[in-house]
Amino acid sequence: MAEFPFLRLLELAREQREEAARGLQASQARVQAAEQQLAMLQQYRQDYQQRLGGQQQQGMAVTQWRDYLLFLGKLDTAIAQQQQECERCEQLRDAAREQWLEREQKVQAFEALQQRHDQTELRKEARREQKQTDEFASRKGSVSRH
Template identity: 45%
Template sequence: MAGGKYQLLKQLAHEREAAAAERMQRAQGRLADARQRLEQLEAYRDEYRARFTARGQAGVGVAQWQDFRLFLGKLDEAVALQNGEVERCLQRLLMERQGWQNERKRVMAFDKLMEREAERALLREGRREQKAMDEFASRQFWNASRGKTD
């Protein structure tokens, strides 16, 4: 079995690649969730600002204005924190993608190694067959030449 000695290693590499792909997929999901939460926070902040601005045109008291600024500051903080989370998720995804690519390269290297091993095995088999045919032809020639001189 050509390449059989590498089969187990290839299987292990394939399993590691599959695990890396799953980790990458989970990281993509976490990034999508984080981006969605960021969009929701930004939309809520913008909506809150627009509602207060609309009410403010009719006039608001100092206490309401301070509450608005305080709450808007907290929303801005939440948006900034979520931006940080999106960035962390993105970095994690990039790291997991690199890990998956490395594992994929390893699987492809084993594929290539096994392919080359199979080619070498075919070449060795061809040489063995050629040697056997040459020996057979040589014996035939030898036997034929001995038979003529006897």
């Protein structure tokens, strides 16, 4: 059977697909890490606010109150920045998913071509074998008549 003429391209497409899959996996891990960081910041802010509430009930100096509020503002800024980081990571993950899908489609196209090639080669081989069988039967028939 003749070799599939695009075999090297198929192998290359498969390698690129695997590379894209690794990139997608890494970008998904970055999304998860960013989301975990955001959750930690939000939890820390909530805990800090509860401590502030406890301190208010016990009474606190104005400077201490101001420091709590300033720190809450910094936490809010950090949370907003982390939310932006989560969105950025999600966009990169989505782009990585699109790249993987494109490469997967390319592999599927080459595999379909390979399958068609193999089927064509099998049909050719079957025809050759049938022709040889017919020729053998024809020769055998002509030899037995003599």
